[in-house]
Amino acid sequence: MSQAPPNSHLAPWRAPLARALHRNRALPHSRYVQLATVTPQERPSNRTIVFRGFWQPTNQLKFITDQRSAKAEHLTHQPWVEVCWYFPKTREQFRVAGRMQLIDATCKDAELLAARDRQWMDLSEQGRSQFFWPHPGQPIPAEPIITPEDSGTNAIPKPFCLLLLNPETVDHLELRGDPQQRWRYEWSATASPQWQLQAINP
Numbered sequence: 001m002s003q004a005p006p007n008s009h010l011a012p013w014r015a016p017l018a019r020a021l022h023r024n025r026a027l028p029h030s031r032y033v034q035l036a037t038v039t040p041q042e043r044p045s046n047r048t049i050v051f052r053g054f055w056q057p058t059n060q061l062k063f064i065t066d067q068r069s070a071k072a073e074h075l076t077h078q079p080w081v082e083v084c085w086y087f088p089k090t091r092e093q094f095r096v097a098g099r100m101q102l103i104d105a106t107c108k109d110a111e112l113l114a115a116r117d118r119q120w121m122d123l124s125e126q127g128r129s130q131f132f133w134p135h136p137g138q139p140i141p142a143e144p145i146i147t148p149e150d151s152g153t154n155a156i157p158k159p160f161c162l163l164l165l166n167p168e169t170v171d172h173l174e175l176r177g178d179p180q181q182r183w184r185y186e187w188s189a190t191a192s193p194q195w196q197l198q199a200i201n202p
């Protein structure tokens with residue numbers, strides 16, 4: 001039996017997160033989060049990525065990345081991640097931790113592969129073109145190289161990955177108000193209900 005949170009039922013942290021997304025929707029950067037991974041050398045590594053919504057009807061957060069990127073390599077070594085999200089208008093922070101699943105062209109699960117296909121279809125031309133660029137993170141050669149694939153083809157390029165984050169803890173801090181407020185949502189396979197909510201000191 002899986003010890004990860006199930007894919008049914010809306011988790012209780014979804015309502016405050018949906019509210020924050022709605023109230024901050026005028027700010028394009030309210031969909032940017034910082035994603036922390038762990039390197040094979042056990043060091044933290046952090047970068048900004050775009051939140052792409054939920055994998056319906058689950059509580060899993062969707063992101064996309066390039067399979068050749070450092071973060072993709074980190075995930076094969078250590079799937080545990082944390083994303084940190086700040087909403088400037090409502091002055092709230094959400095820290096969402098759990099296991100991140102990377103879905104690439106070799107995935108054997110038909111449902112996940114279909115989700116990857118749909119995510120590709122949803123991407124703009126500009127968003128798609130990045131997956132035809134040379135290897136991210138590598139030095140730029142003195143002589144320009146011709147990339148074997150080009151964005152004119154209809155096939156989904158191999159480096160395109162869907163990332164699904166299955167949260168197990170969510171820490172929500174509200175700076176607005178005196179006193180500030182903070183809540184911890186924690187998932188447990190054995191508790192009832194499985195998502196426990198606790199108000200904690202900020």
Ligand SMILES: Cc1cc2nc3c(=O)[nH]c(=O)nc-3n(C[C@H](O)[C@H](O)[C@H](O)COP(=O)(O)O)c2cc1C
Pocket residue numbers: 032045046047048049050051063064065066069070071072136137
């Ligand atoms: C505003 C913003 C949005 C970004 N969105 C993504 C994204 O959705 N996916 C992604 O892989 N990289 C995204 N990046 C680039 C990453 O921050 C990072 O530079 C790149 O993925 C390489 O990271 P890595 O070497 O740690 O894997 C974004 C950067 C910025 C500044």
